[in-house]
Every structure is written in structure tokens, then in C-alpha cells.
Amino acid sequence: MKSPLKPPFNPTVKVPSALARPAFPVRLKPDAGVPSATKLIADYAGPVMAKSQNGIKQITQTIAPDGVGLDSQAVRARMVHKLAAQGLSDAQVLAAMGLVERHRFVDTALVNQAYEDTSLPIGLGQTISKPNVVARMLELLRGGALDASGKLGRVLEIGTGCGYQAAVLSHLTTEVYSIERLRGLHDKARENLRTLRLPNVHLLFGDGMMGYAKGAPYAAIIAAAGGQAIPTAWIEQLAMGGRLVAPMQTASGAQALVVVDKTPQGVRQTLLEAVHFVPLKSGTS
Ligand code: SAH
Numbered sequence: 389m390k391s392p393l394k395p396p397f398n399p400t401v402k403v404p405s406a407l408a409r410p411a412f413p414v415r416l417k418p419d420a421g422v423p424s425a426t427k428l429i430a431d432y433a434g435p436v437m438a439k440s441q442n443g444i445k446q447i448t449q450t451i452a453p454d455g456v457g458l459d460s461q462a463v464r465a466r467m468v469h470k471l472a473a474q475g476l477s478d479a480q481v482l483a484a485m486g487l488v489e490r491h492r493f494v495d496t497a498l499v500n501q502a503y504e505d506t507s508l509p510i511g512l513g514q515t516i517s518k519p520n521v522v523a524r525m526l527e528l529l530r531g532g533a534l535d536a537s538g539k540l541g542r543v544l545e546i547g548t549g550c551g552y553q554a555a556v557l558s559h560l561t562t563e564v565y566s567i568e569r570l571r572g573l574h575d576k577a578r579e580n581l582r583t584l585r586l587p588n589v590h591l592l593f594g595d596g597m598m599g600y601a602k603g604a605p606y607a608a609i610i611a612a613a614g615g616q617a618i619p620t621a622w623i624e625q626l627a628m629g630g631r632l633v634a635p636m637q638t639a640s641g642a643q644a645l646v647v648v649d650k651t652p653q654g655v656r657q658t659l660l661e662a663v664h665f666v667p668l669k670s671g672t673s
Contacts, residue, residue, distance in 0.1 A: 532631025551577030
């Protein structure tokens with residue numbers, strides 16, 4: 389008798405329709421034609437397809453890196469489950485976290501840690517926050533004003549990094565303006581986001597300490613790097629009724645999350661739990 393297949397093997401292999409869906413996440417040059425299996429294997433962590441003489445055939449080889457499993461959706465579902473168990477409760481945030489393939493934003497060598505609750509290096513001395521912190525900040529952000537459809541309006545993100553949080557934000561907002569001061573990471577984010585085709589994400593290269601006045605006012609501002617104070621430009625560019633969430637250095641020298649609400653009665657600042665973000669720096673490089 390055949391023994392039943394056990395997880396993590398998933399017998400219902402999803403067949404990505406490489407030809408039907410132009411957004412298939414394989415990096416192709418426009419004139420590259422049908423990708424070779426080797427190219428697919430290099431670029432895609434999942435079951436792959438290749439063109440055979442008589443049409444499309446599926447390569448049964450599993451190429452997912454250890455730890456991600458055959459179906460990364462299942463691994464993400466587990467991550468979301470854990471986030472919920474940790475007390476994160478905003479269904480929209482959890483759904484968005486379940487949608488974005490975090491493993492596409494980290495180096496190949498770190499792919500097997502992509503869905504663990506850990507921060508990961510993204511190059512140039514910077515890190516991607518752990519999923520729990522990303523979800524927490526987005527939940528706080530959504531505690532501010534939402535539009536009629538339950539989304540945040542135009543949002544400014546300071547510190548694009550690898551582009552992961554911008555991708556999650558794209559599902560929760562009407563527009564995302566994300567600014568990065570390191571050219572290398574700005575380019576990396578552009579590359580990471582290219583195949584995802586998120587038309588509401590706008591990547592900017594520049595010093596986010598000055599915000600991005602052209603997109604203001606913002607319904608919300610989120611920073612992924614912490615300074616000694618909240619730059620005044622951010623408060624100025626925040627819409628009335630808008631909310632800002634950022635790490636900031638506290639009086640004791642430690643770093644904590646701060647929520648700033650801009651109200652007709654004035655700016656209200658709430659200090660929350662301790663966090664560990666990379667420093668907010670001025671200028672570009
Ligand atoms: N949200 C990111 C996390 C990136 S880490 C992600 O999902 O990957 C924080 C980023 O903030 C770093 O890339 C760092 O270069 C950037 N940063 C720091 N100071 C900045 C500034 N003044 N303007 C823009 N980006 C800044």
C-alpha cells in the first residue's frame with residue numbers, strides 16, 4: 389500500500405500558468421521567449437513549468453528552498469496564524485501579510501528564514517523588520533483615519549529598504565510613496581517590486597527626513613528607521629486627522645515606537661513599546 393503523503397509535501401501542486409499570466413514572477417527580458425527550466429529554477433521558488441515540444445509540461449522537481457516548502461502560501465498562512473496568536477487582530481493587516489511573498493525580498497541564502505519571526509539583513513547594513521513588528525506598525529497606522537472603503541489614503545513610508553513593507557502597504561492603502569536614502573536599496577526594491585506590478589507604489593530616492601512634500605498631505609506616515617526626534621517635515625506633511633507611526637529614541641536613550649496623531653486640538657504623541665530599528669540618517673548615498 390502506498391503511504392499517504394505527509395506535509396510539508398503538498399500533493400495539490402499549484403500550476404503557475406506562465407503563459408497565461410504575464411505577471412508570473414519570473415524575471416524575463418521582454419524578448420527572452422520561453423524561459424529555460426534552469427532560468428526558472430534560478431528565479432522561482434516553487435513548482436515550475438517548461439515548454440516541451442508538445443506544449444507545456446510541468447517539471448515535477450521541487451525547487452523550493454528548505455524551510456519554505458513546496459507551497460509558500462501555506463508557510464505564509466502559518467506565519468499569519470502565529471501573528472494572530474501573538475495578539476495581532478486587524479484582519480486587513482493579517483490578510484495583506486498573507487499575500488506578500490516575503491521570501492522574494494530577502495537574499496537567496498536567507499530564504500529559509502523568510503517566514504520566521506525574525507529581522508533579516510537586506511544589505512548595506514540595513515535590516516527588514518520581523519513580521520510581528522511590521523504587522524504591529526501597520527495595525528497602529530490603521531488605527532488612524534480610514535477612507536470609506538476601509539483603506540488608508542495616501543501613505544508615506546520612510547525607509548523603503550528591500551520594498552517588503554511597501555508591498556504590504558500597497559494592499560492597505562490607496563497610494564504608497566516610499567522613500568529610501570541608499571541608492572543600492574532603492575534599486576533593489578525597484579527590482580523586487582517590478583514583477584509584483586503594484587501600480588499604487590511609488591518609489592523615491594532621497595532623504596526621507598524631509599518627507600516628500602509633493603505627495604503631501606498624507607493620511608499616514610510610517611518610518612522604518614529611528615531618529616532622536618520626529619522631523620517637523622513629517623508632521624507638516626501629515627493630513628489633519630492623520631497618523632504617524634515611527635521608532636524614536638526616548639529620554640533613556642533606548643528606542644520606542646511612537647504614534648503621533650494630528651488633530652484640530654493639536655499634535656498628540658503616544659509612546660509605546662521598545663523596538664530596535666536602524667538609525668534614521670540624513671542625506672543620501
Ligand atoms: N521597510 C523596509 C525596512 C528597511 S530598514 C523593508 O521592508 O525592507 C530602514 C531603511 O531606512 C534603510 O534602508 C535605511 O537606509 C533607510 N533610511 C534611514 N534613514 C533614511 C532617510 N533619512 N530617508 C530615507 N530612508 C532612510
